[in-house]
Amino acid sequence: MKLLDGKKLSEKILGNIKGEIKKRKLKLTLAVIQVGENPVSQIFINQKKKACEETGINFKLFKFPAKVSAPKLKKEIKKIVRNLANSGIIIQLPLPKKFLPEDYNPPTTLPVFGWAPFLNLIPEEKDIDVLSEKSLGKFYQGTLKILPPTVDGILRLLKNYKIGLIGKNVVIVGVGRLVGFPLAIKLLKEKATLSVLNEFTKDALSFTKKADILISGVGKPNLIKGNVIKKGLVVIDAGCSVKKGKLVGDVDFKSVAQKASYITPVPGGVGPMTVACLLENLVKLNV
Numbered sequence: 527m528k529l530l531d532g533k534k535l536s537e538k539i540l541g542n543i544k545g546e547i548k549k550r551k552l553k554l555t556l557a558v559i560q561v562g563e564n565p566v567s568q569i570f571i572n573q574k575k576k577a578c579e580e581t582g583i584n585f586k587l588f589k590f591p592a593k594v595s596a597p598k599l600k601k602e603i604k605k606i607v608r609n610l611a612n613s614g615i616i617i618q619l620p621l622p623k624k625f626l627p628e629d630y631n632p633p634t635t636l637p638v639f640g641w642a643p644f645l646n647l648i649p650e651e652k653d654i655d656v657l658s659e660k661s662l663g664k665f666y667q668g669t670l671k672i673l674p675p676t677v678d679g680i681l682r683l684l685k686n687y688k689i690g691l692i693g694k695n696v697v698i699v700g701v702g703r704l705v706g707f708p709l710a711i712k713l714l715k716e717k718a719t720l721s722v723l724n725e726f727t728k729d730a731l732s733f734t735k736k737a738d739i740l741i742s743g744v745g746k747p748n749l750i751k752g753n754v755i756k757k758g759l760v761v762i763d764a765g766c767s768v769k770k771g772k773l774v775g776d777v778d779f780k781s782v783a784q785k786a787s788y789i790t791p792v793p794g795g796v797g798p799m800t801v802a803c804l805l806e807n808l809v810k811l812n813v
Contacts, residue, residue, distance in 0.1 A: 527783050530683050530762070530790045536798035539682075543805055544581040546813075554808055555584040556654075557612040559603060561625075562592030565768040566745075567618045570797070577801050583808065586612065592622045596643075599625075603647045614654040614808040617644055619704065654807040657703070666711055672807040674708045679799030680741065680762055681712065687788060689739070689760055691718045697737035698722045699730075699750065699776070705743030705764045730754075742776040752781030761789040764796045773797075 547554065556578055558571055571587065578585040588606055590599060606612055619641070626640035645657045653661045656674040664670035673681075684691065696718040700706040710722050721733045734740060734754045742750050743764035755761070765776030775792030783789055790796055 527786055528687070528788050530687055530760075530788050530795060532679065532683055532790060532795040532797065532799040533793075535683065535686050536679075536802035539799075539802040539806060540577055540581050543583075543802070543809055546809055547582045550813060552809070552812060553584075554613040554812055555586055555611050556805070556808060557586045557588060557606055557609075557615045559588045559590070559606065559615065559617045561590045561594060561599065561618075562622045564618075564620060566766050566773070567620070569768075569773055570766075570801070571618055573797065573801050574804065577805055581805060583805060592624075596625055600644065600647060603644060607647060607649065607652065612652065613812050615648050615652045616655045616804070617641075617648070617657070619657075651811055654804055654811060656708070656807075662703075662708070665708065668715070672810050673712070673803070674704075675800045675803040675807060676705050676743075676764060676796065677709050677712050678803040678806075679796055680709065680764065681716075682803070683762070683790065683796070683799055684739075684760075689788065691716045691739070693717065693719060694738040695719050695736050696721070696739045696741065697733050699734075699740070699742040700724070700744035700765075702743060705741075709741065709743075744776050746776055747774045748778040749776040750782060751778045752785050755782060755785055757785045758787045759785070761786045762796065763790050763792050765792070766797070 560571060575585045606615060621641050642659055646659055648658050650661050656662060656665055661670060696713055698706045698710055701722050701724050706722060710720060713720050723730050723733055731754055735756055737759055739760040740755060741762040741764060745765050745767045747767055747769050761777055761782055763775035763777040767774055773793050
């Protein structure tokens with residue numbers, strides 16, 4: 527078993543970003559909008575701040591209480607967007623569930639679609655997370671100059687370790703808008719043979735047992751165990767949740783590592799790659 531070391535590769539990407547910023551004398555600012563308190567969100571915000579400090583990017587956190595009203599939040603987001611100093615803007619998800627429409631019936635494991643009225647306030651040229659409907663539409667058509675950060679991070683991890691996708695049986699567990707949904711679109715374009723599992727999938731075992739590459743992005747600890755996979759497969763853990771104060775993924779690392787040929791650790795796998803690719807998007811949209 528070999529680790530897919532996202533931390534090591536992300537450090538290389540961040541080093542290249544730092545060099546590019548210095549060479550072009552860029553003055554960039556990442557603006558992060560946080561609403562309420564969420565332990566997983568806080569971990570990722572801290573990682574983004576640290577990566578900005580390492581690369582010479584200014585970091586601004588705009589923090590709002592969970593009780594803020596929807597009209598007030600929209601007004602504040604528009605103000606942040608209008609500020610020319612903010613080169614790239616992200617809304618840290620999840621937002622409080624009160625911002626979802628009352629009749630909203632989430633089609634995904636993460637109800638990002640219901641938060642579209644807020645995400646759509648970020649213009650394409652500042653949407654480094656690729657979460658507005660306009661940016662996503664261009665991504666699906668293949669006309670966007672950047673990729674969603676998590677999708678980009680996973681693809682580059684696979685490429686770095688020379689793991690091919692053409693004709694491989696790839697199983698994605700979870701169809702959220704942050705990981706599973708955009709990743710599925712991209713993998714189809716990469717000529718992978720794709721299966722996407724959700725909470726309604728019958729006989730999920732018949733899919734996971736045949737997978738050459740399994741990618742999970744649900745956010746449920748120990749969802750994937752060693753008894754549901756075949757020997758020699760590649761496992762990408764893109765799930766995030768907090769258990770006993772620690773960041774954990776979807777994969778039961780101990781049992782899965784005994785069978786996998788490659789596996790991403792949590793932390794140190796997909797997370798740091800997502801942050802590095804996010805900042806790379808910031809540079810790409812500002813050169």
